[in-house]
Every structure is written in structure tokens, then in C-alpha cells.
Amino acid sequence: MKHYVINGGGMVGASAALALATHGERVTLIDAQPEAQTSDEWDLRISSVNDNHWQWLLSLGIGDDLNHKQLPYQRLSVTTIAGTQLSFTAADAGAEQLGVMVENNNLQAALWKCCQRHAAIEFKAPAQVTDFDLPNQRLTLDDGEQLNYDVLIGADGANSAVARAAAIGYRGWDYGQRCLLANVTLEQPFEAETWEVFRPKGPYALLPLTSNTACLIDYRSAAEINSISSDADTLISELTKTFGDTIGDFQLQRYASFPLQRKHALEYHKGHSLILMGDAAHTIHPLAGQGVNLGFADVRSWLDCGQDVKRYQQQRQQQNARMMRAMDLVNVSFRSSSKPINWLLRGGFSIIERTALKSLLLGSAMQR
């Protein structure tokens, strides 16, 4: 039995702790923050988790600890600014659902409860590592406690302290865009379907939450998002311009915006006793909701690779790079107002609609 220390108990770190403990390893899970708080209302941070990973998470035993803020979805549609539409349904994929929209806090809190109950997991939160003695595989926590480990996992997000301690560099850039999220109460019934429209300045999308609430998502340049969200009245007026024709009148509940960056670790491991997972290894444009799905795939791959650092890096670095390039291509080409690109996209969309390519695309999006 190995002793794993996982720095970072986000959705990826906490699922890694549970998966490793279920696999027979001993785990210490450290997070700088106290337990995630959930309330009756939906938080702004929501993730679409594909059905393959959702079933894996349920197999780890989290089902009874989830609250109501999780919604299975059966259909997704994407529309270009030229009006060409592509829809994906669970039936196309031969599945009952494409995946689940889940509140990040809800999923993290359920994972933490399962970790806290597991005899093989020791939980330390809020706590921080003050010294990484990597050659001796030893950490010191802020209360002075020292921990020896066989493997240290950095699952501590995009600003990973573990990657910094191991001097692991990144390749990437700031997209210069922000993603604005606004939860709203709608005043008239609306179709409970997730959709996304691509336009030159960036996509906008709607995520239904309940029968009368939805999350409105708007991607634009950082300067424009800062300007339209400078106060609630300006924001309501801008959201009405973008979404009003489709959803009618609404009341704004809460909103926030997030910067978008692309970062990919140059190495996923240091020696045989340190690896990175989740956003600590890769952050990706969220327009297709792939970020945490890639993190879950990291965890599962680590176990499938027999906990072999080289095989893990080879497998995950390639697959994550492929997904990052695909997201960049979508981000650039679907935003384009160039006529030839739009013509190609329109042709591409109708070919996809008519052929088996659609089930192929769906299959790969729903895989690990």
C-alpha cells in the first residue's frame, strides 16, 4: 500500500483521493479552503460532466451525498452566427443522457463527505504546505506537522503550488477574454434545452437550471465584459439585447465573470514521486465544458496506467493537447465572420448532420 498526499481537494483532487482509497491506497488530502458551502440557490459555477465520467463518479459512492443541484441533459444544440444549427441528442449516442450539469460546490461537497467517511483517507482542511522537501518526499504543513509520502499529487488548480515547488513550467497564453455567468429568474415558460450560439465576439449560451431559472453565459473580450458588468443595470440591458428575444423578461439573481487562459504543463511528473492532475496540469477554454472532464480522465488514466509516471504522462499529455487544440480551433473558426470560413462551417455542419460523423463526434466527446 502506497501513501499518497494530494494537495488540492477540488473536484479532481477529491475524486482522485476516493478512487485511490477505493483501489487500496492510503491517502492524505489537503486543501487550503474549508468545506465548500452549498445553499438552496444554484451557485454560478456549474460544470457539464459527461455521462461516462458521471457514472464513474457515482461508482465511487457519491450518489447519496449529492443535493438536488444536478440536472441530466439529453440534448445540446450549437448555432453559428449564420444560423446553421447542429444538435446532439442522447439518442444519437445510444445513451439515456449526454451527461449531467452539476453545481461545482455540490459535487465537491459530496466528494468531501465520502472522503471524510473513508477509513483510508485522512483529511486536512483548511491547511497549507509551507515546505516541500521533494528529494526526501516530505512536506511540512502550516501547523508544523510533517508528512512523508510515496507519491505527491498536485491537484491544486491553475496556480499549482506543487508545480511551482517542482519547477514545472507551462506553455500557454491568456485568451484576453472573460466568461460572464449570470443566474436569472425567467418570467415566462421556456424550453429546457441547453444551447450555444457562436458570434464573432465570442459565444453566448443558456443553461436551464429549474423550470423558471437559467444560467446565461456570455464570452467577450475582457474589456467588454468589464464594461458591461460594471453595474447591474448596464448588465441587465446588455443581457436583454443578447438573450431577450429568446427568453423574454427576467430578473437578475447573481453574476460574476472569470478570466480565460490556456496553460499546459511541460511535464506531468517529476521523478517517480510527483504528478500533476486536473487544472494543475492543464487549463482549457471552457466553451465546450471539457475542463473538469479532462481532470477526471487524468485520475482514471493514472489507475489504468498501473501508476506508472511515464505511461501516465504520455497518455494524458497527448490527449489533453489534442482537446486543447480542438477548443482553440472551435474558438477561432466559429467566431469568424469571414464568408469562406462560414461557408465551410455551414457545409461541415450539414455533412455532420447527415452522416455517421455525428455519432463519431458524440462518441469521442462522451468518452474518457
Ligand SMILES: Cc1cc2nc3c(=O)[nH]c(=O)nc-3n(C[C@H](O)[C@H](O)[C@H](O)COP(=O)(O)OP(=O)(O)OC[C@H]3O[C@@H](n4cnc5c(N)ncnc54)[C@H](O)[C@@H]3O)c2cc1C
Ligand atoms: C467559466 C468556466 C466554466 C467552466 N465550465 C466547465 C464545464 O461545464 N465542464 C467542465 O468539464 N469544466 C468546466 N470548467 C473548468 C472546470 O471548472 C475546471 O477544469 C475544474 O474546476 C478544475 O478542477 P480542479 O480540481 O483540477 O481544480 P480547482 O477547481 O481549481 O481546485 C483546486 C483545489 O485546490 C485548492 N488549492 C489551491 N491552491 C492550494 C494550495 N496552495 N494548497 C492547498 N490547496 C490548494 C483549492 O482550494 C481547490 O479546492 C469551467 C471553467 C470556467 C472558468
